[in-house]
Amino acid sequence: MTTLLAEQHAVRLAHAEAHAASHRLALTPLRRQVYAAILASERPIGAYELLDTLAPERGRMPPTTVYRALDFLVAHGFVHRIESKNAFVACCEIGVPHRSQFLMCDHCGATVEIPGDELADQLSHSAPAHGFEVHRQVIELSGLCALCARAAKPAGAQT
Ligand SMILES: [Zn+2]
Ligand SMILES: [Zn+2]
Structure with a gap:
């Protein structure tokens, strides 16, 4: 990852955290890690790929754990689900309906x-x-x- 990209991701992650804080949304460590992994992915990423990506940090998690985190992130507009790929992308304008x-x-x-x-x-x-x-x-x-x-x-x- 280039430095510029890493900086952009850091800015977007900070924006997501600020949005969560100002709307009293519990961006737990797991939800934050899932969001950051989606942000870092260059293409839509599916739940099982997320499990693999997070394994070094969190160990093996049951898929339902990641699905629950994804449900939260989708429900609150942090990420969108790409239906045709059953995968997820980070939203480009969190907080704007x-x-x-x-x-x-x-x-x-x-x-x-x-x-x-x-x-x-x-x-x-x-x-x-x-x-x-x-x-x-x-x-x-x-x-x-x-x-x-x-x-x-x-x-x-x-x-
Ligand atoms: Zn292309
Ligand atoms: Zn969006």
Whole structure:
């Protein structure tokens, strides 16, 4: 990890801690470690991968322990669940209520959160016109990130 990335993670972790403190949310040592591991992961990370990542610090934990920590982090907006991968990413704006869309690279797994209620609102408002009752709304787009798209182009290609 580069120093710059490590600094960004430290800033985001501090922000999450401050948010938890000001809202009386119990960011226990385990929840904090799970959050930090999700933050440090370059792509969405699943519960079992988190168990492996945390094993050196915490020893072997039952999966339910990590699932409970994840439930807390999702419920309070620290992380989002990527439904199609059953994995988790750190939220880009903790403390600001929002709905999000996700751009996910099929090649490297990089995932970008695009917060914004407009598209989600539009969809949930148009569903009833079709007599459809929405229970769960997930907007996840798969494709190639800028780096992978560039790498996939034949050398010398202009566009
Ligand atoms: Zn978010
Ligand atoms: Zn990529």
